[in-house]
Amino acid sequence: MVDRGTAPAxxxxxxxxxxxxxxxxxxxxFGAYVEAVQIGRLLFLSGMLPVIDRKPQFLGRVGGELETEEGRKAAELAAMSALSAVRDHLGSLDRVTGVAKLGVYIATEGDFRDHPKVADGASELLLKVFGPEMLSGRVVLGMASLPLGLPVEVELVLEVAE
Incomplete structure (x- = not known):
């Protein structure tokens, strides 16, 4: 069990x-929602996509039009967008005291099986940025499709300092 009470040194x-x-x-x-909602010390992020300035950086399904490594890069970019949304909402990533949950949703072909490798693109970025003391649990799911034809969507729940 990891102590989530304080931010790392x-x-x-x-x-x-x-x-x-x-x-x-x-x-x-891209619709009628906000990117981040804070309730108490929890910050819930909407699904983050691999886009920059509203422009898709990857399109297609992993295991179809995209290789596993491209899916991994898409997951990393979606996680980078999530961090950008967190910074925008909180003013600094240093206010994050815990990563409670990471969800990675991957648009795949039906027989694709390397979901964990794709999701590691997001997980490993969070590990580098927040450190091993904030490694989270995660859910990884294969989907038939995702918004805008994108291959990956990342969802985060964070604990933040008051």
Whole structure:
């Protein structure tokens, strides 16, 4: 069991700098919803997509038009968009004290079986940025389709400092 009460000694913002990661601009909704809703110390993110400035960076199904590695990169980009939305909402990623849940939804061909490898694109980014003390549980699901013909959608629930 991991203690989620305090943020790690090296903050997420500094880790991003150390890794040379530049986040994309915060995403904007494609419909009638908001990107982030905070209830108490929990921050719920809407499904994040692999888009930059509302432009899809990957299209198609993993195991069909896209290879597993492309799906992994799409999951990483969707997670980067999630981090950008978190920063936009909170002002700093350093306010994140825990990653409660990661959901990765993957548009796949029916016989695709490498879902965990694709989802690791998001999981490993979060691990690098927040550290091993914030490694989360996750759900990974294959889907027939996702919004806009995109291959991956990432959902996050975070605990944040007040």
């Amino acid at each position: 090296v903050g997420a913002e500094q880790r991003l700098k150390n890794l040379g990661i530049t986040l994309p601009p915060p995403p904007t909704p």
